[in-house]
Amino acid sequence: MKQDNQAQRAAIxxxxxxxxxxxxxxxxxxxxxxxxxxxxxxHTIPARVALDHDALIELFITNATRxxxxxxxxxxxxxxxxxxxxxxxxxxxxxxxVIAPHPDLEAANWNDAPLLAHRFGRAQPSDMVSVQRGFAAxxxxxxxxLPSGQRSPTTLNLLPDTEIVVLxxxxxxxxxxxxxxxxxxxxxxxxxxxxxxxxxxxxxxxRTLELGAHGPRRLHIxxxxxxxxxxxxx
Amino acid sequence: MLNTSPDFxxxxxxxxxxxxxxxxLDRARKPxxxxxxxxxxxxxxxxTLRETAxxxxxxxxxxxxxxxxxxxxxxEAHGGQVHxxxxxxxxxxxxxxxxxxxxxxxxxKGKSMISExxxxxxxxxxxxxxxxxxxxxxxILQIRGEAPSHIIGPAFHLNREDWEASFRAAHTHxxxxxxxxxxRDIQAEARAVLREQFxxxxxxxxxxxxLIAETGSSVIVTNEGNGDLxxxxxxxxxxxxxxxxxxxxxxxxxxxxxVLARSATGQEFSVYTTFSxxxxxxxxxxxxxxxxxxxxxxxxxxxxxxxxxxxxxxIRCSACMNHCPVYLTVGGHAYGSxxxxxxxSVLTPAIFGAEQAHLLPTASTFCGxxxxxxxxxxxxxxxxxxxxxxxxxxxxxxxxTRYGIRGWGFVxxxxxxxxxxxxxxxxxxGVMGRKRGRFxxxxxxxxxTAARDMPAPEGETFFARYAREQRSR
Numbered sequence: 238m239k240q241d242n243q244a245q246r247a248a249i250x251x252x253x254x255x256x257x258x259x260x261x262x263x264x265x266x267x268x269x270x271x272x273x274x275x276x277x278x279x280h281t282i283p284a285r286v287a288l289d290h291d292a293l294i295e296l297f298i299t300n301a302t303r304x305x306x307x308x309x310x311x312x313x314x315x316x317x318x319x320x321x322x323x324x325x326x327x328x329x330x331x332x333x334x335v336i337a338p339h340p341d342l343e344a345a346n347w348n349d350a351p352l353l354a355h356r357f358g359r360a361q362p363s364d365m366v367s368v369q370r371g372f373a374a375x376x377x378x379x380x381x382x383l384p385s386g387q388r389s390p391t392t393l394n395l396l397p398d399t400e401i402v403v404l405x406x407x408x409x410x411x412x413x414x415x416x417x418x419x420x421x422x423x424x425x426x427x428x429x430x431x432x433x434x435x436x437x438x439x440x441x442x443x444r445t446l447e448l449g450a451h452g453p454r455r456l457h458i459x460x461x462x463x464x465x466x467x468x469x470x471x
Numbered sequence: 472m473l474n475t476s477p478d479f480x481x482x483x484x485x486x487x488x489x490x491x492x493x494x495x496l497d498r499a500r501k502p503x504x505x506x507x508x509x510x511x512x513x514x515x516x517x518x519t520l521r522e523t524a525x526x527x528x529x530x531x532x533x534x535x536x537x538x539x540x541x542x543x544x545x546x547e548a549h550g551g552q553v554h555x556x557x558x559x560x561x562x563x564x565x566x567x568x569x570x571x572x573x574x575x576x577x578x579x580k581g582k583s584m585i586s587e588x589x590x591x592x593x594x595x596x597x598x599x600x601x602x603x604x605x606x607x608x609x610x611i612l613q614i615r616g617e618a619p620s621h622i623i624g625p626a627f628h629l630n631r632e633d634w635e636a637s638f639r640a641a642h643t644h645x646x647x648x649x650x651x652x653x654x655r656d657i658q659a660e661a662r663a664v665l666r667e668q669f670x671x672x673x674x675x676x677x678x679x680x681x682l683i684a685e686t687g688s689s690v691i692v693t694n695e696g697n698g699d700l701x702x703x704x705x706x707x708x709x710x711x712x713x714x715x716x717x718x719x720x721x722x723x724x725x726x727x728x729x730v731l732a733r734s735a736t737g738q739e740f741s742v743y744t745t746f747s748x749x750x751x752x753x754x755x756x757x758x759x760x761x762x763x764x765x766x767x768x769x770x771x772x773x774x775x776x777x778x779x780x781x782x783x784x785x786i787r788c789s790a791c792m793n794h795c796p797v798y799l800t801v802g803g804h805a806y807g808s809x810x811x812x813x814x815x816s817v818l819t820p821a822i823f824g825a826e827q828a829h830l831l832p833t834a835s836t837f838c839g840x841x842x843x844x845x846x847x848x849x850x851x852x853x854x855x856x857x858x859x860x861x862x863x864x865x866x867x868x869x870x871x872t873r874y875g876i877r878g879w880g881f882v883x884x885x886x887x888x889x890x891x892x893x894x895x896x897x898x899x900x901g902v903m904g905r906k907r908g909r910f911x912x913x914x915x916x917x918x919x920t921a922a923r924d925m926p927a928p929e930g931e932t933f934f935a936r937y938a939r940e941q942r943s944r
Contacts, residue, residue, distance in 0.1 A: 242554060245557050249768045250536045252772035252773060253539075254536055256775030257533065257776055277720040280726045281520055283729070284516070378739045385758060386752075387754040391703050392703060392756075392757045426746065428747065429703070430748075433743060434739075434741065434743075437742060440736075441624065441627070442631065443630065443631055449658070451665065452742075
C-alpha cells in the first residue's frame with residue numbers, strides 16, 4: 238500500500254516535470270523557493286485598513302454588523318456575566334452557557350449573575366449558547382479568527398444556536414495578514430483555524446438569504462478594553 | 472462521473488422548454504451580475520488583486536512538483552497522511568479503504584466537486600457505506616437523485632415547490648400535514664434532520680479550496696457551517712482535493728480569498744473560511760483523530776506545459792458561468808458534466824476526453840464576458856477555440872459541420888473570392904427580398920430565422936459601396 242502511494246507520487250511528479258520540460262528542480266532554484274516560503278511576502282493589502290487603532294475598531298464593528306453579527310464594547314471581563322445575562326434575556330434565550338476554558342473567561346465572576354448556569358469545556362449537541370475567547374478581530378471584513386486549542390474548543394463555534402465571542406480591543410487588527418502573523422508568533426498553525434464572518438447562512442433555496450443554516454443563527458461579539466464602553470462599570 | 476455531455480444539443484433544447492428551470496434562471500440572471508459588480512466596486516484594489524492572484528498561481532504551477540512535495544512533508548509533520556491518486560478509481564478506493572479500516576457506516580460530506588468528479592457517493596453506497604450530503608443544496612439533490620447544476624449553488628435550478636415536495640417525500644418521520652410557511656421553515660427542517668447525521672457519522676469528507684505548502688493546511692470556504700461540522704465531529708477527516716489547489720503561503724492564500732468570495736457570491740468574505748492542519752493535537756478537547764488528504768490528479772498533470780495549463784489557475788468561483796449567456800439560457804445540467812459554463816467547457820474535455828465532451832467548447836458565442844469577470848484572468852475563449860480545433864482535426868464533429876467549416880475557411884482565406892461570392896449573394900438576396908424587405912426563412916439558417924426575420928440586403932456589399940463612394944469624391 239505504502240509502495241503503491243510512492244509509485245503514484247513518482248508517476249504524477251514525473252508527468253508534471255515532463256510538462257514543465259525539466260527534471261526535479263535544481264538545488265539553487267529550490268533554495269530560492271524555500272526562501273520565499275520562509276519570508277512569506279505580503280501582496281497588495283486594501284487601503285481601507287490603513288487606519289489608526291481606534292478607527293480599526295470602528296471599521297471592525299461596522300463590517301461585522303453589516304454581516305449580521307452584533308457587537309458590544311465593555312470595560313473589562315468583570316462586566317461579562319451581567320452583560321451576557323442581559324443579552325440572553327433580551328433575545329429570549331435560555332440562561333445556560335458552555336464557556337471556553339480560557340483563563341480570561343474563567344477569571345470572570347460568573348456567580349455574579351445568579352440565574353446563569355454555566356460550565357467550562359467543549360460544546361455538546363444539546364448546548365444552546367456558547368462563550369468563546371477569540372484570537373483576533375480582523376477589521377478588513379469584520380472577521381473573527383478562532384483557532385482551536387486546549388483553551389478554545391472548535392465545537393463552541395459550531396454546535397450552539399448562539400455564539401458569543403469575547404476579545405480585547407487590542408485583538409483588533411487591520412488585514413488578515415496581521416492576524417496570521419500573530420498566530421505564527423503564538424506558535425504556528427493549530428489543528429484548526431476558523432475565520433468567521435457573521436452567523437451561519439444559506440441562499441440555496443431560491444437565492445433567498447436565511448440565517449442559521451448549520452452553524453450558529455446568532456453571533457454576538459464582545460470587545461473588552463474600556464474605550465466606548467456602555468458605562469456598565471468604571 | 473460524466474453522464475450526458477455527448478447529448479449537449481438535445482439537452483439544451485429540452486432545457487429551453489423546461490418552465491421550472493427557466494423560472495430559476497430568470498430569478499438568478501440579474502443578481503448574479505449585480506452582486507459581483509457591487510462587491511468589486513467596494514474594493515478599489517480589485518483589479519490589482521486579479522493580477523496578483525494570476526501571478527501567484529502561475530508561480531505555483533511553474534514549480535508545482537516542488538510545492539506538492541513540500542505540502543506533503545508539512546501534512547505528515549502534523550500527523551496527517553497524503554494519498555497520491557492518479558485516477559478517479561485510485562481516489563475512490565483510497566477513500567473506501569480508510570472507511571473500511573475504521574469500520575465506518577455513515578459518512579457525512581461537505582460540498583466537493585471532486586467527489587462528483589470521481590463518483591464517490593455511488594461507490595461508497597455500493598460498498599455498504601452510507602454517504603450523507605450536508606450542504607443544503609447537495610442534500611436535496613441527493614434526495615432527488617440529481618446532479619448539481621452549478622459549482623457553488625448546486626440546486627439553484629430548483630424552485631420552492633420542489634424543495635417542499637422532496638422534503639415531504641424524504642422525511643416521512645415528520646407529520647405529513649406540516650406547513651412550510653416560509654423558506655426558512657424548509658431550511659430549519661434540513662438543519663434538524665442533518666444535525667443527527669453529523670453526530671452519528673464515523674467519517675467526515677470535505678473538499679478543499681486551497682492546500683497550503685507552507686503549513687500543510689487544507690482550506691474550505693462555506694456559508695452554512697456544514698463543512699466545519701463535517702470535519703470536526705467524526706473520528707476521521709478525509710479531504711478530497713485535486714493537485715492544482717496548491718498555494719505556497721498563507722499570504723498567497725488570503726490574496727486569493729480576497730477575490731474568491733467577491734467573484735462567487737458578491738460577499739466580501741464567506742462566513743466560514745477554515746484552515747485544517749493535521750489531526751487532533753495533544754490536549755485538544757475536540758477534532759478528528761485522523762486526517763487524510765486524497766490528492767487527485769485525474770488528467771491535470773497532463774495539462775501542465777500545454778495550451779490548457781492556464782485552466783489550472785481556476786479557483787472555482789463560478790463568475791464565468793454566472794455571466795455566460797449560454798449557461799444562463801440552458802442551465803448547468805445541459806452540459807452533462809459537474810463542471811458547466813465556460814470553465815466546464817474547457818475542463819470537462821481535459822478530464823473526461825474530447826470524444827465525450829467535444830460539443831461543450833462549441834457552447835460559446837465568444838462574447839468574452841467570462842474572461843472579463845474571471846478573477847484569475849483565465850483565457851477561457853482561447854482555450855475553447857483550442858478544443859474546437861482539436862475536435863476538427865480529430866474528426867469528432869459531424870461531417871456536415873466539418874465540410875461547412877472547411878468550405879467557409881476556403882472562401883474566407885481568399886479575399887477576391889470572398890468578395891465575389893458575397894457580391895453575388897447580396898445581389899441575389901436583394902432581388903429576392905425586394906418585395907417584403909425581409910426573409911422569414913433562409914436555407915441553412917432555419918434555426919436562426921425560426922425566431923427572427925433576416926432583413927433583405929439592399930443589393931450592394933459594404934466593399935462595393937465604399938469603393939463607389941471613394942471614386943465619387
